[in-house]
Amino acid sequence: MSRSFFGRAAAALLALCAAAMAPTAGAVNPEDLLPVDEAFQLEARAQADGIALHWDIADGYYLYRHRTSAQAGPGFNAGELQLPDGIPHEDEFFGAVETYRGELAALLPGTAEGPRTTLTVKYQGCADLGICYPPQTRTLEVALPAAGGGTSGPAAGLLSGGLGTNPLLRGLGVGGADALPEEQAFTIDAIPDGGNGLLVRLAPTQGYYIYRDQTSFELRGEGLQTGAVEWPAGVDHNDEYFGDTVVYMQPVDVPVQVLREHPDPVEATLVVSFQGCRDEGICYPPMTRSIPVSMPAGQVLEAARTPPPQGVRGSLEEGGPGIVAVLLLALIGGLILNLMPCVLPVLSLKALSLAEGSASRADARRQALWYTAGVLVSFAALGALALALRGAGLALGWGFQLQQPLVVGLLALVMFALGLSLSGVWHFGGRWTGVGHGLASRSGPSGDFFTGVLAVVVATPCTAPFMGAALAWAFAAPAGLAMLVFVALGLGLALPFLLIGLVPALADRLPRPGAWMDTFKQFLAFPLYLTAVWLVWVLARQRGADAVGLWMVAAVLLALVAWAWTRSRMGAPRRWLPIVVLGLLAMAWPLYSLHTLERPARAEAGVADDAGAEPFSQARLAELRQAGQPVFVNITADWCVTCKANESTVLSRDAFREALDRTGMAYLVGDWTDVDPALTRYLQEHRAVGVPLYVVYPAGGGEGEVLPIVLTPQVVRDAIERATEATT
Incomplete structure (x- = not known):
């Protein structure tokens, strides 16, 4: 709260200063200001002891002493610019400074080593009307005495700072x-x-x-x-x-x-x-x-709204091959999502559901089609939401919904409820509730459809290979074509079960129903519990311990609702249904409180765990690059399973840290767990639609290299060597 208070106080103070200056600035007519080269007329002349600089300063104008400098190029061995003392001045921008009025005569001492040199002069000045000119830079060609021209007259190099009007410049060799x-x-x-x-x-x-x-x-x-x-x-x-x-x-x-x-x-x-x-x-x-x-x-x-990149516009205009290639990438990316650990708990339940119905090919086909419908509709809805937010000018990326604590909390409750169902705490209509078959045993298609919805929701923390290019294209393309990409992703995710349901030979390979299924159902509850634990951990990283406490209250109320619901199905519904309704209503309080929690001060959490890592910022990156230091940038999120897998297998290993120490490479980590517009813009600058993003910047400057989404020790080692080979 104190930080916010002081931020508001500082903003108010600056606004007050701006308001105090507004009448003066507002009264200035730009036509009343002289052109900068008339307000400050610069001349340079070579002489025996160096190059003399002279400014004629118009009445009502002044130059800053500390903003005046000169540097000579080849042909002149220059010393430090000698400036006279100025007039003390308390400046609203620079504080206590010195200024010059009327004229300024300075000397750049040195000796001539050639017939001419290029002089770069920088200066800045203001008008008493209350307007300051931008910093000025003038590049002047000065003929030196060694060229045999003497020390007076135009041929000696008397040059005006008015670059656009001086006829001498061409004759002097420019x-x-x-x-x-x-x-x-x-x-x-x-x-x-x-x-x-x-x-x-x-x-x-x-x-x-x-x-x-x-x-x-x-x-x-x-x-x-x-x-x-x-x-x-x-x-x-x-x-x-x-x-x-x-x-x-x-x-x-x-x-x-x-x-x-x-x-x-x-x-x-x-x-x-x-x-x-x-x-x-x-x-x-x-x-x-x-x-x-x-x-x-x-x-x-x-x-x-940012217009689509030129490459995207070109592929749209040319049609055909570009679009087909993107859709193929999306299809493959969705297919690989089935192998991601965040999707496996739900897919295990779906496999169990298909095994349950394998005795009937028609039943297997029906389940596969409804599951596919759930996946496609969910991907389309997710894509429509993303495109709508994009159209509203909001920056986002893949997995953006998991930056919302309320969404994370609700998803954890769903996983918890499904786990309780498989463990036998509650059931619906006298049957065990499995995500593939149940949630509504009286209407099988709704359960299959819900499975597809849930698979899409839990798939968003993962980013499979080939997805990045397709999603980048989708987030920049027109809405209609972008929706085709999202549908292709959904089709890829649903494709394995769709084939099992439609191809009898594949369906025949599924295990037959039997007593083993009850035990397997109960076992599948534990991956769901672990998924809920992981989501609650993400919630703790987003909103702290208070969020975990509120979620636990909601989980207890949900368990009470599930228990009362099952009791009502066994008889006396009038006794138990009020508890169900009251429990659901009571859950609104912790969920609403969860939504209103402020993000805690994490003291660079997520960076502290990485030895030698620094929190990412554009300013820090620019500072390191300006110093010529190589930089490894890691943009991650706690809910990103791919990020955590890379960190566990590569980025947290001693070999990675030793490579950083050996090469002197800086390591910047950006945490995208919560909404962070600055990080989102950085992702968009690199055409990344989500996390992880890894960029390696070479020593001495140059473009950064974007690494693959899935890292290996060899990939990272090679990238570090390429970025530092100039310094090793």
Whole structure:
């Protein structure tokens, strides 16, 4: 509660500051502001002791001392930029700083080692009207005395900071035989524009340009993502690579909307992907820049629906093979789900039900068809819910329903009730209740249908091989085609029992009914109890010990209802049915309380169990990657059976930890047991529709490698070696 209070207090304080500033900012007319290169006119001139920098600062404007720097490229051995003392200033953004007004004269000391050099100058300034410009970067070509041009006049390298209007740049070699390094040819900067916007500056050097349509922005920060982009007007350009397109040949400022799921300040990283060329020269390969930004408090804005990836759109437009391949993957993935441990308890009961009816082929066929119907309808309903939430702009993935404690608690109660039935605590209509036959012995199809429903529900914690690609396609495709994928998954799950029911030769191989079945029924209660125990453990991880206590109260009431129901079927229903009704009504209290519990502070639970692991965050990942360190990312969940199997057989073993220690690889673990929008976005960035997700990032930068869903020691060892081979 205290954390929430202080969070609200901080947000209120920031809002108060913003409100105090609002009248000033609101009164500013953008037309009243000078262009940045008129407000701060930059010149650079080579002289005997170095390169002199001079800014003419317009009245009513000022530069920050601590935001001013200069760096020389090849051809000039530079020292540290020498800046005069500035005017003390208490700044609302940076605190106690120094500023310059009127003019600024600085010196970059050093010696010439060639005829010219490229000078990269960075600075930032503001207007007294209350508006600050984004950080500016200017790349200047400066002719040095060694070139024989003396130390005065234009030929000596007197250059203006107005990159778009200076006619001297071409004559001094920009766009000549040697192309500039990409860091000098293209400068990208960004600053927050309030809590819900960014101002991104794209600054190609004179003689270079940036493609508008090849530029994209991605904001990596907890609860943040980019929204609409207001592209400024560019230059129409007929390009041999991209045809008729738009390019930017001069620096432009691009406003980018920031969508956020919470109002709190966030340290984030803006990733800018772009491509550019030299005018009448070479084109650079696609480039990426990561820019740290400190986002202040802002308003919560919902994200618009993300369009399908280009690959999905292409396969939809082309039709045929792409869709058929995806449906085949879905069918195989659903078939493999039958082998997953989370599905086996229910399938064992279904096998028992088919064995019970094996004396009649018609009965076996009926059961198989109704079971298949239950599976298909459930998968279709699950897919429709997922697509509806996707359309509403909510981020989710496979198994999302098990992030809800109420769903986990209800599912555990169902398993507990079925176990009690098989153990003989209660029965329906004088017969043992098995999931394949019973729940309603008077109407067999309903029991078979319910078995299919239950099989789908317990299958969602598992992710089988081949499912990932199919589900990723489904979550991005139009609703109609996406539903076909979910139906194909269901058909794969139901296929073994469907074949047994429809193919007499397979049905004949089932064991014949006999006395052994009663014993087997009672034995099957124990896998169901274990499943209930596992689900209650998940519930404890989600909502703590209080949730377990509430579930136990509900379980006791459920046992009372089952017992009273059986007594009512044996006679005197008027005496026992009120207990059944009251027990069911009483169960509403612990279940409702379970739904209202807050998530406990887990102190990075799920990470503490892994030696050397750190909790995952985009900020920590960006920090490690910027330092050039290799990183192993594990996104997991307590209810994910595949995740736990991988952790037990590979990730918790000494060999894995020794490999991390030997290579210096960081290990980040993200816990998706509960709803976590930041982790969901990370999953979606990697086209993962659920957990587990394993990504290995190489040393020194580069794209991460996504590992298979099911891990083996060899797969993990090879991935670590590939990621660290450059440093070993």
